[in-house]
Amino acid sequence: MEIKNIIFLLVLLAALGIFGYTARKVFGYLKIGKPENRFDHFDKRIGNVIAIALGQTKIFRDSVAGPIHAGIFWGFMILLLAVTESIGEGLIPGFSFSFLGPLYKVIAAATDLIALVVLVAVIFALFRRHVAGPKRLRELDRPSQMDATLILFAISLIMLSMFVQNGTRIALGDGADIAGSWRPISLMVAGMFGASGSTHVIYEIAWWVHIVLVLGFLNFLPYSKHFHVITSIHNVYFSNRGIRHEGDGALKPLDLEDETAKKFGANDVEDLTWKQLFDSYTCTHCGRCTSVCPANITGKLLSPKKIIVDTRTRFEEKAPLVTNGVEDAPELQKQLLHDFITPQELWACTTCRACVQECPVMIEHVDEIVDLRRYLALTEGEFPEQLQVLYRNLENNFAPWQFSPEDRGAWADGLEIPTLAELGSAQEIDYLFWVGCSGSFDARYKKVSVALA
Ligand code: SF4
Ligand code: SF4
Incomplete structure (x- = not known):
């Protein structure tokens, strides 16, 4: 082992040690959330990972950003080999x-070309972010913009240092790189250098820059919005898409009969499940959810992205205190609801799930919004004035409007349609027509009910 290898071993151990410590800490914070089983249905979850995370199917719906992001993602997968x-x-x-034989040459060629694609994609991403991209990217707050720019610069430096490292190795011509002729870009770089001592020095500098940037990038991730580089595949794995009704649009059932419940719904991060907290680690800040949110588009306060970003801010503020048993701190006087997310934002949600549909990393905004709203309605008894009338009518008339429940079946007078109560048993029927409130009371919809019946 040479002195370089010993120094590198120490650097590697330090970097992995720091990363391990940070990862253990930040993932440990998830324990403050409520338990939820997301470890079943291995086959379906892997299917989601293959289609959504590896196949990038959601990302491709955006014809401009889709190929860019997919290029960066796939590129990283192959470049991981080069880093290893x-x-x-x-x-x-x-x-x-090189022991992989001919496959090594293919990997070498792919790595070179993908590094070039990543470099171009990163330059284009920087251009979109700072010069001529969509408003949602150019108008990010300063810390988010800094974070993204720093990461993009780091990625481009990692690619450039790799080209210099490979190019100088080829130029040194000591046969160390048996796939040298398969690296088109590195070959061009090699043309700029001769087989000299200074080329060797440049090679060593490029190698160290490359590897230190990679290890630094790894350690920066948990503190940045780019934490999704580590968490997004897992978040897709843990999504309930195609597994439970909630993953495909149903709201989580609520046990209103639970007499031991101290509160219904959620008002702070401990009331959310660990998966909802994990969602907040995974947000890429891409803004796709907000750009399709009908409430946001029509000028309401609600931004589903902000809900998730606020959740992470509050989670990172409170989780260390709770985990370390701190009982007296100003932060503990605050809560996610009201101090970070306002009722106006929450009540603007139509639960249409466009945000969930668009989110490339399968974040489940609606469940959290509904949990916070349930707390407002059921624990605080706070809801918009319009809903007060609705709730009163539901309580008194079993319908949202002031119609007498006695008249619910009046639309069918003279049609001789038997009710289930009259038949006495569901065994006797093939079809049950669930008319609903509009079909029973609304003048126009009553005609639809009659026509259908
Ligand atoms: S579910 Fe709510 S937050 Fe999501 S897009 Fe629809 S209105 Fe917006
Ligand atoms: S929640 Fe999803 S869609 Fe919205 S900004 Fe975050 S990653 Fe993008």
């Missing part, structure tokens, strides 16, 4: 995956 090789090279002099 660099790490191996740091530990064992002359290490490479």
Whole structure:
């Protein structure tokens, strides 16, 4: 082992140690959330990962940003191999995956081309973010914009240093890179260097820049919005799409008969499930959810992205205190509801689920919005004035309007349609026509009921 390998081993152990400590801490915070089983249906969850995370099917619905993001994602998957090789090279002099034979040459060519695609995609992403992209990207708050820009610069430096590293290795011509002729971009870079001592120094500098940036990037992730690089595949795995009714649009049932419940719904992060908290780690801040939200589009306060971002802010503020047993801190006087997310935002939601449909990393906004709203309605007894009339009517008339329940079946007078109560048993019938309130009371819809019956 050379001195370089020993230094690198120490750097690697330090970087992995810090990352392990941070990851243990931030994932440990999820324990303050409520339990929920998302570990069943392995086959269906893997199916979701293949289609949505690896196949990037949702991302491709956006014809401009889709290919860019998918390019970056797939590129990273292949570049992981190159990073692994660099790490191996740091530990064992002359290490490479060349033992893979012809496959190594294909990987080398793919890595080179993908690194170029990633570089172009990153430059385009920077252009969209700062010069001529959609408003949702250019008008991000300053910390989010800084975070994104820093990460994009880091990615481009990682790619550039890789080209210099490979190019100088080829230029040194010591046969160390058996796939040198398969790396088109690195070959061009190699043309700028001769087989000299200074080229060797540049090679070493490029190698260290590359590897230190990769390890630094890894450690920066948990503190940035780019934490999704680590969590998004897992979040897709844990989604309930195609697994439970809630994953496909149904609201979570609520046990109103539970006499032990101290409150209904959620007003702070401990009332959310660990998965809802994990959602907040996974948001990429892409803004797709808000750009399709009908409430937001029509000028209401609601932004589903803000709901998720606020949840992470509150979660990161409160979880360390709760985890460390702190009982007296100003932050503990606050709560997610009211201090971060207002009732006006929550009541603007139509529960249409367009946000969930569009979110590329399967974040479940509606469940959280409804949980917070349930707290407002059932625990605080606070809801908009329009709903007060509705709730009173539901309580007194079993319908949203002031019609007598006695008249519910009046639309069918003279049609001789038997009711289930008259038949006495569901065994006797093939079809049950569920007329609903509009079909029973609304003048226009009553005609529809008659026509259908
Ligand atoms: S479910 Fe609510 S938050 Fe989501 S898009 Fe529809 S209105 Fe907006
Ligand atoms: S919640 Fe999903 S769609 Fe909305 S900003 Fe975050 S990642 Fe994008």
